[in-house]
Amino acid sequence: MESIEVKICSGTTCFVMGSTYLNELYEIIPQLYGDKVTVKPSLCLGQCSSSDKHSKAPYVKIDDEYVSQATIEKVLDVLKKKVEQV
Numbered sequence: 655m656e657s658i659e660v661k662i663c664s665g666t667t668c669f670v671m672g673s674t675y676l677n678e679l680y681e682i683i684p685q686l687y688g689d690k691v692t693v694k695p696s697l698c699l700g701q702c703s704s705s706d707k708h709s710k711a712p713y714v715k716i717d718d719e720y721v722s723q724a725t726i727e728k729v730l731d732v733l734k735k736k737v738e739q740v
């Protein structure tokens with residue numbers, strides 16, 4: 655089974671908008687899902703370039719889906735649905 659990939663943006667905009675708050679996910683996700691889900695930092699995910707999207711940082715990408723204004727709760731919510739689909 656392929657694992658789901660979570661990328662947490664560590665680019666400047668997302669950093670300024672509070673992405674460090676998401677660092678807990680590096681511990682929480684492996685605890686919840688083991689090797690079913692990989693979680694890693696990513697360079698700018700390219701979502702912050704336009705001004706309307708800019709304000710929706712920080713971003714997290716889960717497989718091909720972007721989570722804007724990402725919070726731990728939001729990311730875990732999307733991830734839960736994905737895991738249930740696999």
Ligand code: FES
Binds near residue numbers: 699
């Ligand atoms: S810095 Fe996060 S999408 Fe650009």
